[in-house]
Structure formats: C-alpha cells, structure tokens
Amino acid sequence: MTGRLRAPTGRYGGKTAAERQADRRRRFLDAALRLFGGTPGYRATTVAALSESAGLSTRQFYEEFRTLxxxxxxxxxxxxxxxxxxxxxxxxxxxxxxxxxxxxxxxxxxxxxxxxxxxxxxxxxxxxxxxxxxxxxxxxxxxxxxxxxxxxxxxxxxxxxxxxxxxxxxxxxxxxxxxxxxxxxxxxxxxxxxxxxxxxxxxxxxxxxxxxxxxxxxxxxxx
CATH class of the missing domain: 1.10.357.10 (Tetracycline Repressor, domain 2)
Structure with a gap:
C-alpha cells in the first residue's frame, strides 16, 4: 500500500532511497506486530505510539501508510x-x-x-x-x-x-x-x-x- 507523501530519492548513509524506504516499512511492521499483536492491541494503538515504538516519526509513518x-x-x-x-x-x-x-x-x-x-x-x-x-x-x-x-x-x-x-x-x-x-x-x-x-x-x-x-x-x- 502506498502512502500520501513522496519519499526522497538518492543515496544517503550508504543506502538508496528504496532501501531506506524498505527499512522504514519493516520497522513499522515490526512495531505493529509488537503493539497490535501484544499490548495494547490494534484498537488502542495511536500513530504516535506506533511511530515511537518503531523509532521513527509520524511524518515517516504517513510516507508509508495512510492509516493504522x-x-x-x-x-x-x-x-x-x-x-x-x-x-x-x-x-x-x-x-x-x-x-x-x-x-x-x-x-x-x-x-x-x-x-x-x-x-x-x-x-x-x-x-x-x-x-x-x-x-x-x-x-x-x-x-x-x-x-x-x-x-x-x-x-x-x-x-x-x-x-x-x-x-x-x-x-x-x-x-x-x-x-x-x-x-x-x-x-x-x-x-x-x-x-x-x-x-x-x-x-x-x-x-x-x-x-x-x-x-x-x-x-x-x-x-
């Protein structure tokens, strides 16, 4: 699923834009498994809490996903x-x-x-x-x-x-x-x-x- 914002292009920190995006997406999915699949569960999780668990920003969340x-x-x-x-x-x-x-x-x-x-x-x-x-x-x-x-x-x-x-x-x-x-x-x-x-x-x-x-x-x- 695509987000609403355009991700940056070019190479940074030894990774391409696609590699950085894939890494962010993986981190959000890992955080979702922790929070949705554990405590507090999907319905009690906020974008802010999810992003914090992923070690990323809410802006980066909306670059990858439209909603929780x-x-x-x-x-x-x-x-x-x-x-x-x-x-x-x-x-x-x-x-x-x-x-x-x-x-x-x-x-x-x-x-x-x-x-x-x-x-x-x-x-x-x-x-x-x-x-x-x-x-x-x-x-x-x-x-x-x-x-x-x-x-x-x-x-x-x-x-x-x-x-x-x-x-x-x-x-x-x-x-x-x-x-x-x-x-x-x-x-x-x-x-x-x-x-x-x-x-x-x-x-x-x-x-x-x-x-x-x-x-x-x-x-x-x-x-």
Whole structure:
C-alpha cells in the first residue's frame, strides 16, 4: 500500500532511497506486530505510539501508510505469507509420501509457523476481525486461499486413490474453522495439550474427511 507523501530519492548513509524506504516499512511492521499483536492491541494503538515504538516519526509513518488500518492490513498479509511459505515448502518436501505422512508434515509446518509467535495468532484471528468491511474482505480472501490449498491436496489424493473423490469445498471450509479455532485456543492456554497432540488431532480430523467410513481404497480416481 502506498502512502500520501513522496519519499526522497538518492543515496544517503550508504543506502538508496528504496532501501531506506524498505527499512522504514519493516520497522513499522515490526512495531505493529509488537503493539497490535501484544499490548495494547490494534484498537488502542495511536500513530504516535506506533511511530515511537518503531523509532521513527509520524511524518515517516504517513510516507508509508495512510492509516493504522492500512498498516494492520499489510501486517496481516505478511503473517499469512510467512505461514504460506512454510506450508508450500512442506508440500514440496513431502512429495511422494503416503497421505498420512504428507498431511502430518504439512500441518506440522503450518502449526509450527503460526504458533512460533503468539502475536501472529492474535493478528490473524483476533485483531483483524470486525475492523472494517475492507479488512473483512481481505481476511476472507486469505482464508479462501487456505481452503483452495486443502481442496487441491484432497483432489490430488483422490486422484491417487488415497481419498474419496468428492467436492471438498464445504468440508475444507469447515475444517479451516477447526484449525483456526483450535490453534488460537491452544496459544491462549485454553487447551491442555502439546502442539504435537494438537496437530495429531487436526490430522485425524482431516483424514476422517478424506476417508469416510463408507469409503474403501480403490484405483486412482475411483470411489
């Protein structure tokens, strides 16, 4: 997202204008993760407090972002990008593994990434909710990407004869709700279990969706 003021050009202190701008943006995002994802939270943070935490000025803030909501939107996308990169790497590494091992590896990668910093969970599942129609649209769009990924994995498993062939859109949507809710509750300390136990439970749920009791394995693409 672009700000309203034009950033200076030229080289200063050994850095180009683009490098300085990227550094400022990173510092604002780091400060937002601290304040939005921790204390006091997005709704109680001011531009002045955010800028002070970043070690920058409010003028520099408005060179990068129009509003705190724009910064929250950028941070939400960043947190999701981190998790998506971890998952896609796990998908590639698990190529050719049996379904149970593949699903387990993918969900371990996702859970490890999103729970590595509790502030990421708060940004994704708490702070962004109900802020504005624009952010709600963004939140649902990113969730749809996770649903599409699960559907793609499920369809590929069905084509290999490892899962029941069906339209997984509704089931994947319901499953994502379980993933988000359980990981949020675990991070908040409301679930008495290890992260490995949480992942194992999610894997069991997904395998139950992919392999219902009435289905029996067959040739690839067959029910």
């Amino acid at each position: 909501e724009d910064l929250l939107a950028a941070l939400h996308l960043q947190v999701n990008d981190w998790a998506e990169e971890a998952v896609l790497a796990a998908v590639a590494a698990a190529e050719g593994l049996p379904l149970t091992e593949r699903v387990t590896a993918i969900f371990r990668a996702y859970a490890a990434n999103v729970t590595s910093d509790p502030r990421r969970i708060r940004i994704t599942f708490v702070e962004i909710v109900g802020v504005s129609p624009t952010l709600e649209e963004q939140r649902l769009a990113r969730r749809a990407r996770w649903i599409d990924l699960i559907c793609a994995e499920a369809t590929a498993a069905a084509e290999r004869g490892e899962a029941a062939p069906r339209d997984y859109s509704l089931a994947a949507t319901a499953f994502i709700g379980s993933v988000n809710g359980l990981l949020h509750d675990w991070t908040a300390g409301w679930v008495s279990a290890t992260l490995e136990e949480v992942v194992d439970e999610l894997v069991r749920q997904l395998l139950g969706i992919l392999r219902p009791a009435e289905w029996s394995p067959g040739a690839p693409g067959e029910g």
